[in-house]
Amino acid sequence: MKKFINDVGLVEEQMIQGMVKAYPQYLRKLDCGNVVVRAHKKEGRVALISGGGSGHEPAHGGFVGTGMLDGAVAGAVFTSPTPDQIYEGIKAVATDAGVLMVVKNYTGDVMNFEMAAEMAEMEGITVKHVVTNDDVAVKDSLYTIGRRGVAGTIFVHKIAGALAEAGGTLDEVRAVAQKVIDNVRTMGAAAGPCTVPAAGKPGFELAEDEMEVGIGIHGEPGTHREPMKTADETVDLLLAQILADLDYTGSEVAVMINGAGATPLMELFIINNRVADVLAEKGIKVYKTMVGEYMTSIEMQGFSISLLRLDNELKELLDAPADTPAWR
Numbered sequence: 001m002k003k004f005i006n007d008v009g010l011v012e013e014q015m016i017q018g019m020v021k022a023y024p025q026y027l028r029k030l031d032c033g034n035v036v037v038r039a040h041k042k043e044g045r046v047a048l049i050s051g052g053g054s055g056h057e058p059a060h061g062g063f064v065g066t067g068m069l070d071g072a073v074a075g076a077v078f079t080s081p082t083p084d085q086i087y088e089g090i091k092a093v094a095t096d097a098g099v100l101m102v103v104k105n106y107t108g109d110v111m112n113f114e115m116a117a118e119m120a121e122m123e124g125i126t127v128k129h130v131v132t133n134d135d136v137a138v139k140d141s142l143y144t145i146g147r148r149g150v151a152g153t154i155f156v157h158k159i160a161g162a163l164a165e166a167g168g169t170l171d172e173v174r175a176v177a178q179k180v181i182d183n184v185r186t187m188g189a190a191a192g193p194c195t196v197p198a199a200g201k202p203g204f205e206l207a208e209d210e211m212e213v214g215i216g217i218h219g220e221p222g223t224h225r226e227p228m229k230t231a232d233e234t235v236d237l238l239l240a241q242i243l244a245d246l247d248y249t250g251s252e253v254a255v256m257i258n259g260a261g262a263t264p265l266m267e268l269f270i271i272n273n274r275v276a277d278v279l280a281e282k283g284i285k286v287y288k289t290m291v292g293e294y295m296t297s298i299e300m301q302g303f304s305i306s307l308l309r310l311d312n313e314l315k316e317l318l319d320a321p322a323d324t325p326a327w328r
Helices: 008-022 083-093 107-121 153-165 170-183 231-245 265-281 312-319
Strands: 027-029 035-038 047-054 071-077 099-104 127-132 184-192 210-213 224-227 252-259 285-292 301-310
Touching: 008 027, 008 035, 008 047, 008 071, 035 083, 047 083, 047 107, 047 153, 071 083, 083 099, 083 107, 099 107, 099 153, 099 170, 107 127, 127 153, 127 170, 153 170, 153 252, 153 312, 170 184, 170 301, 170 312, 184 231, 210 231, 231 265, 231 301, 252 265, 265 285, 265 301, 285 312, 301 312
Parallel strands: 047 071, 047 099, 099 127, 252 285
Antiparallel strands: 027 035, 035 071, 184 210, 184 301, 210 224, 252 301
16 A cells, blocks of 8 residues: 555544645634534524545535535544534534534444434434435445435535525525435446555455446445446446436436546546536536536545536525635
């Protein structure tokens, strides 16, 4: 394993410290574990908190700021944060308007966030949550009952965060978050693995001429492996499943081409070139496109495609101002 790190046991802590030192205008770190919150607390409006394992940067701390999250909790790499960490994050961001937790559908995340919410409610804090499950690849996986929450979660952060910033009630913010979940679908593929620092070796192996279709953001298996295809062929394979899962006919959509950590922008733009052409052929209008790294898998060589079906409300909230380290 070759990585520019100091100590395997300090990877997450030093990463968070470096993030806060890079963006002190946005972030401050709590003393209890790897929890970041807004540098200037939002008052009188619903607070949003999210998180999960480290290794997905810029998610989740990179989306803490005006118009998005109020706090983010980072566990060890690809490992859920503990209930105590999440509880401290909830307490730090909580307002009289309540707290919404945005949780990706992984068994550990769901269990630990729910436990933290129960602890916070014993302190008189009103907490509700949504669970993202946008991955169309597999119904049940190594880490989930049901579908996995992946890059489409970022749309939930943005749109629910915009309504919270505008003064929506907790029930309204939760409802619009669920609306995004109901209308976003994602699928990815990988040509190469990532290495969790504590493991010291790649999480899986692919032959030079192989790719994994439908892979998870922790390197967990997808639907199958097959010979490496061209960018256009791979896009067609992924889009076919996304479009078969939700009726996008005649819709406007937001597109996210998300890099997994080691996929050059050159390749992501080639992928988007095909996505745009296929959607145009099918009469699906692209309202907004995002290309880059939003929810990575350390240095995995891969990408995912997310499509969010939009209406006027979601378009307005997607366009609302936001200012965070990773979304401006």
